Amino acid sequence: MKQFLDEHFLLETPTAQQLYHDFAKHMPVIDYHCHLPPDQIAGDINFGNLTQAWLYGDHYKWRAMRTNGINERFCTGDAKDEEKFAKWAETVPYTMRNPLYHWTHLELQRYFDVHNILNAQSAAGIYAACTEKLQSKEYSVRNLLHKMQVKVVCTTDDPVDSLEYHRQIKKEGIGIRVLPAFRPDKAMAVEDAATFNQYLGRLEAASGIAIVTYQQYLDALKQRHDYFASMECSVSDHGLERIYADDYTEQEIAAAFSKIRSGKALSVEEQSKFKSAMLTVFAQWDHEKGWVQQYHLGALRNNNSRMLRQLGPDTGWDSIGDFPQAVALAKFLNRLDANDQLAKTIIYNLNPSDNELMATMAGNFNDGSFPGKVQFGSAWWFLDQKDGMIKQLNALSNMGLLSRFVGMLTDSRSFLSYPRHEYFRRILCNLFGEEIEKGELPNDIKWVGSMVEQVCYHNAVRYFNWMSE
Missing domain, CATH: 3.20.20.140 (Metal-dependent hydrolases)
Known part of the structure; x- marks a missing residue:
């Protein structure tokens, strides 16, 4: 049995693994269509916490949370950021086979080196660890782009x-x-x-x-x-x-x-x-x-x-x-x-x-x-x-x-x-x-x-x- 999200994730054959690791993995990124806010890049901001970086404006996650019975207050409403994250973490186990499950854990790994599964039990620790990292210059928005080898943002x-x-x-x-x-x-x-x-x-x-x-x-x-x-x-x-x-x-x-x-x-x-x-x-x-x-x-x-x-x-x-x-x-x-x-x-x-x-x-x-x-x-x-x-x-x-x-x-x-x-x-x-x-x-x-x-x-x-x- 393969380990979840290991180095050969989605690569089902040795040839696929060779093609990805030898050719695709290190290619830079040209993002020729996105909706990133240019003011945040100009200001090179740091997000105050993981909710701000991850949940603000993300209607993919909001739809999943609503479907999971989460009140709108925790999606776009006035709940505290930590409360919103807790409700998202509570929802994540129910997103299995939705791409959100893969995206969530890829993002935790690639940006924060967090390999734990996100759920209600792990939420507080992951939130604290990632929020602390987001305060450093290494995690400003420009450096998040550099970390992913992004060369062009349109x-x-x-x-x-x-x-x-x-x-x-x-x-x-x-x-x-x-x-x-x-x-x-x-x-x-x-x-x-x-x-x-x-x-x-x-x-x-x-x-x-x-x-x-x-x-x-x-x-x-x-x-x-x-x-x-x-x-x-x-x-x-x-x-x-x-x-x-x-x-x-x-x-x-x-x-x-x-x-x-x-x-x-x-x-x-x-x-x-x-x-x-x-x-x-x-x-x-x-x-x-x-x-x-x-x-x-x-x-x-x-x-x-x-x-x-x-x-x-x-x-x-x-x-x-x-x-x-x-x-x-x-x-x-x-x-x-x-x-x-x-x-x-x-x-x-x-x-x-x-x-x-x-x-x-x-x-x-x-x-x-x-x-x-x-x-x-x-x-x-x-x-x-x-x-x-x-x-x-x-x-x-x-x-x-x-x-x-x-x-x-x-x-x-x-x-x-x-x-x-x-x-x-x-x-x-x-x-x-x-x-x-x-x-x-x-x-x-x-x-x-x-x-x-x-x-x-x-x-x-x-x-x-x-x-x-």
Whole structure:
């Protein structure tokens, strides 16, 4: 019987173990999509305790605690941090076979050298030991990143963000590139006229452009897009239920903008056409600048209206959606490609039934101009676990080229989440190792090992062009 979480965790064959320990293990990390707060990196803060570092903002853990019958007071409420941690520790044994169980113990081992199982009995000792370590300079947020060999962090930023903390980080030269990503979701959110107009007020302030007409709206957004580029941004990101690719005219979009700017609600058809136009405009700007564009598709957000009113968004009330994806996605990508305006593109799905759809869609627009120009992105959110990663890797292998994949990201708000890269790398090496030992792949460790290194690190370095090899 194997020991839990030993050095060969998830590595079921000697070949898998060789591939991981000789090739994958020591590769640096390019985290090309995450939600880390840049102000905390700029301030190089130390967390006050383990709860602050581990539970604040972590809706994965909150969902598990709620499911375990833990009162909201211990998730997002006013309970003391030590009490919240105790309730999380009480929940951990019940998370077996949920990825949280693996993540929790990997993070305790990799960051804190804690090899005990977390439960109600061990909670107090683990909390005290880890909290004490978090007070030292060695455990500041920058050093947590260094500890995991993180070379690039790409945050997620709204067009109205000042990027002041990115400027501060760059000026200091911390040994890690912390870059912004342009995420204009709120600039397309025309479902509610009042909220949209409030956002336009913020856009006016950020751009210095008065926004009355549709053209002025575009001018303001373009000014922000240009500003992000001046701050070394070269990535955009969109979080959408589905791609919008309606046919439209400029006159229709200008009229819709005037309507909503006057405070009137848009019809469902007007909303869809407006979003279609804006996605196209943003993609054209991305292509002009040579950016990489990312599309996260398929989340059904804010399902619990009572808890949304109480706690706000991003607090754990989202799920997988079953939106139709293929027709609009093909139309959108083709609209850009037909005019030679398709930038490097990564598409992610949240519904696993769309794996093969996304993998084959990427292949439709790989034109030989760059290896893996259009990527089927890594397993995301609810699929960011062993089964989800294996299915994504298999779909990509069967329908495309795994060897050109840009690999894993964290998509996390936590500085303690980087063992997810290790988790992915172990799974990747195990897939290759198993097939080599079955005779399904040649026992060419040098070549397969180089492929592993490419997927773990080098492909992303070349794809994003953020640093030299």
